[in-house]
Amino acid sequence: MKDDPPEQVEAWLISLLKSVSTATATTSGNNIPTNTDKQYYSPTNNPPVSLSDNYEFIIDSTAYLRVLEAYANKNNNNNAKKHSQYYNSGGAPQKAEYWLNYAIRHYEAALALFESKYGMKFSSELIIMQQKQQQSKQQTEQQRATAAAIVHGLQPSVECYNAVIECWANSKEEISVVRSRTWLSKLQDYCSSSSSSLVLQPNARSYDLYLHSVSRGIGKNTKLHLERAQEAERILQYRLSSDVPTSIRPTTESYNYVLRAYTRCRNERTIAGKVMTLVREMEKIQKEAVMNTVKRGRGKKGDDDLEVEDDDWKMNVIPSTKTYTMAMDAWIIKAGIKAAKWRSEQLRRNNMLKQKGIQKNEIDSTNGAAAAAAAVAATNKDEDGTKEMEFAKSMLVYMSALEQVGQADVRASVVGYNTLLSGYARLANELRPDIPLIAEQLLNEMIDASGDDGDRNTYPDVTSFNAVIKAWGKTKRRNSAARCEYWLRKMINENSRPSSRMRGGYGDHQQASSSSIAPLPDSSTYNLVMEAWLQMDNPDAARVQDLLLEMKASDVVSPDSESYSKVIRAWLKDELLNQQLGVKGSSVERAWRWLHELMTLEEHGDIGPAPELFTSILKTAARSEGRGENLLAVAQQAFWAKRNQSRFNVDHIDFVFLLEIGMKVLAGQERDNFMVDLIRQCSKDGLVSKRLVREVVRGPIHEEWPEVERERIVQLLFGEEVNFPSSWCRNVHENDRPSPKDLMSK
Numbered sequence: 001m002k003d004d005p006p007e008q009v010e011a012w013l014i015s016l017l018k019s020v021s022t023a024t025a026t027t028s029g030n031n032i033p034t035n036t037d038k039q040y041y042s043p044t045n046n047p048p049v050s051l052s053d054n055y056e057f058i059i060d061s062t063a064y065l066r067v068l069e070a071y072a073n074k075n076n077n078n079n080a081k082k083h084s085q086y087y088n089s090g091g092a093p094q095k096a097e098y099w100l101n102y103a104i105r106h107y108e109a110a111l112a113l114f115e116s117k118y119g120m121k122f123s124s125e126l127i128i129m130q131q132k133q134q135q136s137k138q139q140t141e142q143q144r145a146t147a148a149a150i151v152h153g154l155q156p157s158v159e160c161y162n163a164v165i166e167c168w169a170n171s172k173e174e175i176s177v178v179r180s181r182t183w184l185s186k187l188q189d190y191c192s193s194s195s196s197s198l199v200l201q202p203n204a205r206s207y208d209l210y211l212h213s214v215s216r217g218i219g220k221n222t223k224l225h226l227e228r229a230q231e232a233e234r235i236l237q238y239r240l241s242s243d244v245p246t247s248i249r250p251t252t253e254s255y256n257y258v259l260r261a262y263t264r265c266r267n268e269r270t271i272a273g274k275v276m277t278l279v280r281e282m283e284k285i286q287k288e289a290v291m292n293t294v295k296r297g298r299g300k301k302g303d304d305d306l307e308v309e310d311d312d313w314k315m316n317v318i319p320s321t322k323t324y325t326m327a328m329d330a331w332i333i334k335a336g337i338k339a340a341k342w343r344s345e346q347l348r349r350n351n352m353l354k355q356k357g358i359q360k361n362e363i364d365s366t367n368g369a370a371a372a373a374a375a376v377a378a379t380n381k382d383e384d385g386t387k388e389m390e391f392a393k394s395m396l397v398y399m400s401a402l403e404q405v406g407q408a409d410v411r412a413s414v415v416g417y418n419t420l421l422s423g424y425a426r427l428a429n430e431l432r433p434d435i436p437l438i439a440e441q442l443l444n445e446m447i448d449a450s451g452d453d454g455d456r457n458t459y460p461d462v463t464s465f466n467a468v469i470k471a472w473g474k475t476k477r478r479n480s481a482a483r484c485e486y487w488l489r490k491m492i493n494e495n496s497r498p499s500s501r502m503r504g505g506y507g508d509h510q511q512a513s514s515s516s517i518a519p520l521p522d523s524s525t526y527n528l529v530m531e532a533w534l535q536m537d538n539p540d541a542a543r544v545q546d547l548l549l550e551m552k553a554s555d556v557v558s559p560d561s562e563s564y565s566k567v568i569r570a571w572l573k574d575e576l577l578n579q580q581l582g583v584k585g586s587s588v589e590r591a592w593r594w595l596h597e598l599m600t601l602e603e604h605g606d607i608g609p610a611p612e613l614f615t616s617i618l619k620t621a622a623r624s625e626g627r628g629e630n631l632l633a634v635a636q637q638a639f640w641a642k643r644n645q646s647r648f649n650v651d652h653i654d655f656v657f658l659l660e661i662g663m664k665v666l667a668g669q670e671r672d673n674f675m676v677d678l679i680r681q682c683s684k685d686g687l688v689s690k691r692l693v694r695e696v697v698r699g700p701i702h703e704e705w706p707e708v709e710r711e712r713i714v715q716l717l718f719g720e721e722v723n724f725p726s727s728w729c730r731n732v733h734e735n736d737r738p739s740p741k742d743l744m745s746k
Contacts, residue, residue, distance in 0.1 A: 006092065009070040013099075016059045020048040047106035049113050051147040060153035061160060064103040068163035071096040072170070093167040093179065100156060100164050100183075107154040114151050118144055122151055155200075161187050162206050169213035177228065180213035204248050207235060211257035217264030226268060229261035233274075249313035252320055252409075255282050259326040269337050272388070275330035282319045289314035320409040324399050325416050331392040332423030335385030339427045342384040346431050385427050389420075396420055413457040414464065417446050421467035428474040436471040436483070443468050462519040465491055466528055473532035481532040481540070488529050494518035523560045526551050530566040538577065541570035541587065548594075561607040564598045567591075568613055572620040584626025585634065591617055592634045599646065614642035618657035622664075622701070632665040652689035652732050655682045659692060663700040672716060679717045686730035693724075693738040714743055 071092045114122050161183055168180040184206055191201035214228045236258050239250045259278060262271040292311050400412035421439055428435040443460055450459035465487055472483045495518060530544045548567045551559040568591045575587035595613055602608030621635040639658050643650045655678065662674045675696070682688050696717060699705035705713060714722065722740050729737040 004070065006067065006070040006074060006095070009067050010095070010099075013063055013067050016063055017048060020050075020059050047102065047109050049106070049110045051110070051113055051117060051143075051150055060150075061103060061107070061156050062153075064099055064106075064156065065160050065163065067099050068096050068160055068167075072163040072166040093164070093171045093173070093176070096164045096167040097179070097183075100160055103154075103156045103160060107151070107156060110151045110154045114147050118147070122148065158187065158200055158203055158206065161200070161202075162209055165206060165209040165213070169209050169216075172218065174219050176216075176218065177213050180210050184210045201245075202248065204239075204251065204254070207239060207248055208251070208254055208257065211235065211254060211261070215257045215261035215264065217261070222265065222267050225261075225264045229258070229265055229271075232258045232261040233278075246313055249316075251313075251316040252282070252318050252323070255317065256320070256322050256326065259323065259330075263326050263329045263333065266333055267337065269334050272330040272334040272391075275327050279319060279323060279327050282317055282323060285314045285317040286319065289317070318409050321399065321411050321413060321416065324395055324410060325419050328392040328395045328416065328419050328423075331388045331395070332419065332426065335388035335392070335423060336426040337385075338383060338388065339385035339429070339432075343429050343431055384432070389423055389427065392420055392423055411457060414446070414459060414461055417442065417458060417460070418463045418467065421464055421471075425467045425470040425474070428471040430474075430476045433475050433477055436468065436475055436480075439468045439471045460519070462491075462522050462525060465519065465521070466525050469525065469528045469532070473528055473535065476535050476537075478536075481529070481536055481543075484529045484532040488521055488525060491518045491521045491525065495520055520556050523551065523557055523563060526557065526559070527562050527566060530563065530570075534566055534570050534573065539570055539573050541567075541574040541590075544570040545590075545594075559607075561598065561609065564594055564607070565610065565613060568594050568598075569616070572616055575620050575624050583628075583630075585621070585624060585628055585631040588617060588621050588624060588626075588634050589630060591620070592638055595638065596641070599641065609646070611642070611646075611648040614638050614646070614648070615651070615654055615657070618654055618661070622657040622660040627664055629665055632661050635661045650685065650687070652682075652687040652692060652736065655685075655687055656689070656692050656695055659695055660701060663695075672713075675713070675717060683725075683728040686727060687732055688724060688728040688738060689732045689736045690738045690742050691736070693742045697743055718743070 074092070111122055165180050165183050168176045168183070184202060187200060187202040187206055211232050214232050217225055219225075236250055236254060238244065239248050239254065255278060259275055262268075262275050262278075265271050288311065292314065396412055396416050399410050399416055402410040403412055421442060424435050424439040424442070428439075443464055446458050446460045446464060450456050469484045469487050472480050472487075526547055530547050533540050533544050533547075545567050548559055548563050551557055551563060571587045571591040571594070575585070575591075578587070595609055595617065598607065598609045598613075617638040618635055621631045624631060635658055639650065639654060642648055642654065659675065659678055662678065663671060666674050679688070679696075682692065696713060697705070697710060699710070718724075722743055724738050724740075
């Protein structure tokens with residue numbers, strides 16, 4: 001039953017409830033009204049309850065727990081992929097909530113029936129007395145003891161509540177944190193309620209599951225992420241307070257959840273300090289646990305032993321690989337924030353100098369510029385994130401040292417190296433050409449560390465290579481794209497030689513097992529290389545297209561939506577930058593062919609386009625210097641495909657771009673007919689905007705209407721008495737709606 005899908009376990013529970021309903025329908029002392037149809041289980045019926053000693057009760061809270069666990073554990077068992085439809089449908093947490101609520105109703109019905117039948121309050125003392133009443137000759141006492149056991153068995157345990165919290169903790173819905181908190185609060189209220197007959201209280205797992213939920217960083221609200229991280233830390237500090245039971249003391253995972261919550265705050269510079277404070281606190285607890293163990297081993301049992309025993313929970317708080325890796329990530333976050341700010345300041349400074357006519361390589365005869373450059377270089381390390389990256393790297397060195405001295409829970413694995421590489425990729429930009437070289441050096445260190453006699457856990461994976469490629473791409477140097485493709489070819493070539501082994505920074509090759517070869521590139525690898533070619537000053541659209549064709553021909557990697565998007569963007573950029581080459585509009589035609597293929601793939605349920613791609617084709621066709629009918633044909637195909645064939649709606653800006661294209665390509669009566677038809681369709685869709693009206697008044701790009709022609713066009717499209725009915729612009733934002741003054745020529 002553990003690996004069964006939730007639907008199957010749920011059917012089993014319903015069968016039990018139906019059988020209980022059938023049996024209790026003819027038994028006295030139950031809360032189900034008897035009728036000729038024998039009420040079976042249904043969601044609207046009262047739970048079946050019987051306290052009769054003539055009836056063998058076949059259901060308790062454990063049956064409900066099995067269903068709750070099935071919904072909570074299906075992402076963790078071996079059948080998760082096989083039965084993933086139950087989770088991906090988004091109903092698992094809601095169904096778990098339903099069954100726990102039903103279990104609570106079942107228990108409360110039994111509790112009410114017991115108190116009404118025996119005229120006494122149900123309490124835990126009755127359960128304790130049950131053992132003593134087993135040999136009693138008084139039949140009434142035996143019946144009461146049996147009834148008490150039935151009621152007690154129906155009470156949902158803390159594991160039932162934990163299963164529901166876990167369901168929400170694994171959910172991707174934004175409301176998941178609120179629902180997790182709700183069920184944890186119910187447990188806490190149950191514990192503090194004096195009216196509860198049998199006290200339930202949250203345990204350490206209850207709090208850890210909620211911390212898991214609150215630390216996932218669901219959504220894009222950065223302020224909310226910080227508030228949740230602070231809440232997670234408050235819960236951690238509460239569990240560390242002296243007046244709480246040892247059953248809820250934190251563990252390593254508890255601390256790691258709080259650390260993860262802070263690392264989800266990707267725009268907060270202060271989290272590095274907070275994370276390091278928590279890591280040092282963990283190390284302090286670990287040290288105290290070791291000292292307590294030594295103290296217990298040396299001394300005799302005395303008065304201090306009670307205090308030592310109360311601190312046994314400290315043995316469960318040990319900084320792990322995950323702990324230190326998240327500490328590295330915290331430093332990298334701070335480094336990235338500082339690097340972004342430094343880059344903005346440097347670009348602003350360079351633009352200011354450029355406006356003043358000062359070239360970058362110009363030498364100031366007064367040495368003022370040289371002195372300023374020296375001052376900037378001296379402070380760069382503190383301002384561009386380099387210092388924080390050094391702290392992150394020192395954490396990796398520290399992890400390696402802990403591993404060497406025998407701390408089993410810490411290992412400088414590929415995850416730690418990848419975290420550092422991702423940090424360098426985040427710092428890379430056009431002003432830091434040294435970053436890719438540092439990343440390459442670190443990648444070679446990983447390869448050397450995992451040599452024939454080394455640690456295979458440090459061998460680079462595809463994430464490692466992708467980080468180096470990303471760092472090169474972000475520098476936007478002349479050789480950046482070529483260097484990115486160099487690493488892609490290395491990955492492919494190493495896999496074409498199964499017996500080869502990378503050593504010495506991919507210089508020399510020695511014999512080794514096939515498990516030592518480089519990882520195969522994935523779609524992200526190709527996409528990063530394509531992006532590097534795309535970001536060149538003069539992008540090579542043909543090369544980007546070749547990479548997509550290579551992916552389509554491959555047996556190990558398939559292009560995704562992003563791959564197609566990059567090819568489309570490359571050809572559109574080529575249309576605007578290489579106007580002097582080829583037929584005007586030919587690059588837009590190529591972009592449209594790839595977009596059409598992407599739409600075809602979407603029909604088969606694979607991948608699909610983004611709405612921006614349609615608009616980009618229209619915008620590029622409008623901005624192109626081409627004035628041939630091929631441009632208008634492509635634009636119309638893209639427009640009507642978005643409107644009638646895609647899952648997206650056209651926007652008012654799509655009408656604007658199509659209008660611009662028609663006005664510059666067509667002339668005479670043909671242009672008039674095109675504009676009339678377009679405005680008529682635009683008004684039907686409620687997308688007549690201020691900008692559309694102004695484009696009509698202004699005329700085709702690169703020319704303006706004569707006054708007489710302008711008046712004729714306005715009268716043709718909008719009538720003699722210009723009026724814009726609200727229905728014409730009902731789908732346009734209020735600030736973008738037209739008015740008669742927009743018809744005035746500028």
